[in-house]
Amino acid sequence: MLLLAGLLTWLTLEIFRTLLRLVGERAQARLALAELQIRLQETRRRSQEAATAQTGWNGYRKFTVARKTVECEDVCAFYLKPHDGRPLPSFEPGQYLTFQLDLPGRDKPLVRCYSLSSSPHQKEHYRVTIKKEKAPPDKPEVPPGASSSYFCDVLKEGDLLNVKAPMGHFHIDMAKTNPVVLIAGGVGVTPMLSMAQAIAASGSKREAWFFFGVRNGREHIHKAELEELATRHENIHLQVCYSKPGTGDARGREYQHEGRVSIELLKELLPSNNFEYYLCGSGAFMKSLTDGLAAWGVPDKDVHFEAFGPATVKKKAVTPSATETEHLAKINVTFSRTGKTVRWEPASENLLEFARDQGVKIDSGCCAGGCGSCLVAIKSGAVDYLKKPTSEPESGSCLTCVCRPKNDLVLDA
Template sequence: MNALDAITSPLAFKILGLAIAALVLLSLAGSLVGSLLRSRRAARRARHELEEFRARIELARAAAEKQREQAALSWQGYRKFEVRRRQVENLCGDICSFYLYPHDRRPLPEFLPGQFLTFRLDVPGQRKPITRCYSLSAAYEREFYRVSIKRIAGRTVDGHEQPPGVASNFFHDHVKEGDILDVKAPAGKFVLDVHRGYPVVLIGGGVGITPVLSMFETLARAQPNRPALLFYGVRSSDEVVLGSHLVELAQGSAGRKVFFCYSKPNERDQGYIARTQQAVQAAIQGAAPWPEVYHLGSRVTGDLVKGFLPGESAVDTHHFYICGPGPMLLSLTSSLQEWGVPEGHVHYEAFGPSTVKRAAKTSQRMPVQSFQVSFSRSGKTAVWTPESESLLDLAEQEGVDVDSGCRAGDCHSCKVAIKSGEVSYLKDPPEAPEAGSALLCVAVPKGDLVIDA
């Protein structure tokens, strides 16, 4: 048999056919295996997506349930609280903490770090109860709330004599353990978002540390690895509130640091400052880790804060929370603006009426002409001028009885109905009142005005 006959023989055709069939079967098997593998991957992906969907549903359900629980725990109007404990918090004795337990013994709703409580106080010598707002100064506890209040002595501000603080002195001199106080539920928009992870810079000046302390303590508990720098401005360590507690909160996390900034350091502070300098030098030389706590002989300034930020990019990534006296607040917000910090990354709380008035003097929102303001309920009419400042100031100058509390647009105690006319605001209140109403403490008229007061 020659080669051609061998190739064209029936046996050869059978072998060739079998080979082709085998190749087809192998190809089909490969396709089948590939299809099975793809199906399995698709099934795994579908199961994973289903599990994620179920997890999201469960999270949403848990969040809704928690929201319902918190709503059930909250309250409208005033609730009775008992002062179970009061504690002087600094060496100079001008800041005292009050621990408030619900008189009905029901659990307390959670609050957002940075919020405040509104008190209605029966102060001896006052014609009617007065309203004041004080920041919560601790992380949430289910059993009690804590506020830390500074005694406001009489002083001179911008050449004007200011009397002692009525409410703060009442707390220090008259409120004792066992007393019952009327308190509204936590409120306020100067709050830290504990569901986000962006790094934060917290700045407190004087008693402005109180909401910032609540934020820092909450971070230490709920987000211990979230980067947070706290700058605390005081004249000396005699004024520092809960200093040892702040040191404890800073420990155990490389990203959480505390800076005590003394504008008028005493002899003890000079020792703290010297030890900080030694610790920094050791860290620079690689002989020790960077400190978690710093003592600095300086006011809290923009340059000081920027010097401790981790690189130029921090200006874009960090959020800044500031609470303190007017000059510090205005200086720091100006610095942040100059650095190009996004507006949405700067959060601050006006610290008392002096800050609002100081801002009003330079505000482009302040009208330049005079308007007639009628207080319909009291039957009085007055002329508002830029020197009158807010409508609340004008009402008080004219002897019109208007409730007030924070004098910064936060507590809504001074809200009244507008019967005709319009107002504008020297600073935007954290929460605008409903249409047809005005917050007199930060409002000025846009024209002739009639209000229900």
């Protein structure tokens, strides 16, 4: 009798275990199917985009400022619609728009880039979010940033802008499902917001940790939108750091951590270092975090970053061979307008940075060979491109942000 009861209990348990396993397997299969469907959707979206891209544009296209909102102190968002009413090509989350501004009192147009802060799934408009650049604290006498002041102080709804199509290599791959960490400082939040929006809108369960550092509530860009994203999508883990919280800022309500986004915080919160990382913020912010990630054992290939100004974090360049370095060290670069001839410094990142170090002013925009604002005429000599520009300039000129001299060079700068 006892034996029979034991056998029955064992049988019941076995059936129960099998049922549990089957339910688990089903749930996993459902998840895998859901991920597959998301990938398929993404592939479909991409092929639709490829088709739409053909209706895209070359050069500048007119856009209307459909809406302008004040996001927080010195930061405005601009919702842009194509003036011709034709469809908007999609973009990769993280890419930027290039604007050409004809500002009064300037002899030539000003070219500036601004990251798209909206989701690529948003088909009605593009959005950029711009922070007005004040004069540097040590030079209060100089004017504030020309383009950002124009956008924030002068531009109004209904005005027209000249805009180049979305471009840039700093973007998330939406066909992948690996977990990501998005790290933003200040206005560097714009490409990250687009990435997080894209993950959320795709319906993917892709895990995304979003670390955002600002000084306090007055600088908390797109606060409501970020909070809504994190509340509605459990795979998006938002962690906001205030370095100098204001009196009305409550920890646990406005922000989660006091201090800056740091590698220590990442180590404390992330389950492992096994993520793909995307960073955008000030030079010092990115330097400390990229150094910290490298020391934590994150491979370079998993760390992507974008600087909004001259880069302080350098991508590891391919080290020239000893013969190459010897050749490069003998090259003379002449800036003919400035009347300067200088020996090329093999450690220089590119001609634009080298010129800046020599006190030679060359305009710049994207610093990635895309916007064309650093284009300079070559009077003699040749250059080597360190990175393929988005569109190769005509012979006789070069995009100084992505090239270095091949031999003695005379530039019209």
